[in-house]
Amino acid sequence: MAKNSKLSVDPVNAANLGYISYIGSSFTVVFTTVTLVMYICLRKGRSEQSIGIHVQLTGALLFLHLSYLLSEWWVWYEADGAEGRVCLAFGLILHWALLSTFTWLAIEGFHLYMLLVRIFNIYISKYLLKLSLVGWGIPTATVVACGFSGVYGRHSFYMKGSNGLFSNCRCWISSATDSPGVVVSYVTVSGYLGLVFLFNTAMLGVVVVKLWGKRGKGRMWKDCATVLGLSCVLGVPWGLAFCTYGPLSLPGLYLFSIFNCFQGVFLFLWFLVLSRKGRQERSSVKDLSSQKMMETNLN
Template sequence: MNVKPSEEAEGNVTPDVRVQIPSSALQKIKGASALEEVMVVASVLNSTYFESPTETQNNTTPSVLGWRVLSVKGGTDPIKNLIEPIKLTFRSEENVTNGLCVFWKEPENLSGKGSWSTDGCQTKFNGEEFICSSSHMSFFAVLVNPEMSVGESHNTNLRYITYVGSALSVIFAVISFFIYMYLRRRGRSEKAIGIHMQLTAALLFLHLSFLLSGSWFHVVEDQDDGWACRGLGLILHWSLLATLTWLALEGFHLYLLLVRVFNISVERYLLKLSIVGWGFPTLAAMACGISGVYGKYILELKDKENPESKSSICWMSSEFKHRQVIGYLTVAFLCLVVLYNTCMLTLVVFKLYLIRSGNMGLKNSNQWRNVKKEKGLDLWKKCAAVLILSCVLGLPWGLASTTYISLSGVYVFTILNSLQG
């Protein structure tokens, strides 16, 4: 486009991409002071031109928003160190959790490879558009972390892994539940067994509801967002919240059992825990259900060979306006539970270390023998049990952050958490 150097250049490159160039940037184009108009070239390119063959084959290339790269050039010389930045707007129609404005940094020598860089770029996101500010002209894009950014083949693999893992979790959760019932009938009515039974029930509901929600659109011809799918979405969300709540209560009980061992008497202990463990998820799910958040959720798979590839699950409806807000609150609750249980596990390990070193303030050897007898396990076995218990406390859920880093992180998170039951 031809513009006057004394005026701001602004226009839509595509319906989803817009560029704004201040007059101070136009005046830095070579010969602009002697010309009435200068030419600025803004065009959209496919991001595949900015990938090396090695990166593409290994599937490690960052995800570029809409596969779009915006090229902004003025004159023959590089335009950089701008006083007023140029602004680039990328409209997002994807379900993204975050994004970063970058430009393509050319290699320093012919044998090197170019790479995406954030130097001189700033990012703002208003929920619908990424607004990039840059102090130079170059090739620009937005690197994003979609909620599902794997191809169709990987999605199929992950779906099989999840279904098999969840099915195994259902089987073993049922077996575990009957074992706990047998132990209670044999006279072992420890509070820990009651808590384990509640967590096992929550995990059983979670995996069953996931299997039903994930397979609903594969076995039912009616693809509409009906009441059955909304109900499955509600049950899935409720069971997830219940599982997270009971994971937190497991951490709380572990703290009382091994840290506050001399002051654990609480009247109607299991009843109070059950009110919290089942009451909070029920209230939260009912509130979300009244708002109408549950329904058909569409996963758009970023597959270059099949850009229209999609998958559906009964969860939080993609059509619901404030779905992301409820999703962020659920993720925040997950993070709090993982952080809390990590702190509880750290306290327990530290306490066991003090016991091992004989530095916990016991007055005589008789008290030491009483503590060992009350615990019933050797201290080293307890340490091993506590480390194994980290899985029961749901610490593998903390690996959710790795799903935004690499594809291998998605596989590790899927395998560990689908087998949690």
């Protein structure tokens, strides 16, 4: 997903990358589904904005990896699976899910900005609803416009064989020379990802500066875990896509596949940490309220 289609990979590495992608995406589908079920069961009427945003990012990742697996299965199952309306539909859905993931990663960065920079001025009426409209609305409007432009369909990429280069294909943005798909891919995938990556990396830098400026060395390991968790939530590993160009392209592909195909697993662990922290905070508030009530009754 979202890899350099001009990169030529030999069959052995292509097979290894394929296994990593299929296994990682399968794990992500399972763990994102578990995360959504846990959120529905444990919410109990509470509306925590941060967790609500994490859950919608989780939903976008679920759509992304599920549509990827289904489209790959369709191309494998049907002899001409990379042709026709079904492939066009899979390409549209996969593009929509990828844009939704990027948009929700950007929203994670924006929410972090609101928490860190605008600390005392973060109230916005119907904040989560407005973010949801942006998070799902922008990708939907984009793919509708792209769909009318006819950019979805067969996408070819190349691998090195003993007899030279040979092509493989999948359902994605069309790579045909007479299609505007090349421009659409650069603008809506590479360009959009670049902007999101730069913004979220800057937000992560702000977090690191604040942690190192206010905490002692004794909390270094905990702070490192926080930074690693936020790196996953902000989608910083997606920046490895830009390492698939140049002399380090093959290692970049492996790192990109490993970190991003298993992103749903990392988000599940982050959700557990946030849920546990939220329960501890509510328990502390409840204990403090009970203590004050007892003191009032005794007095």
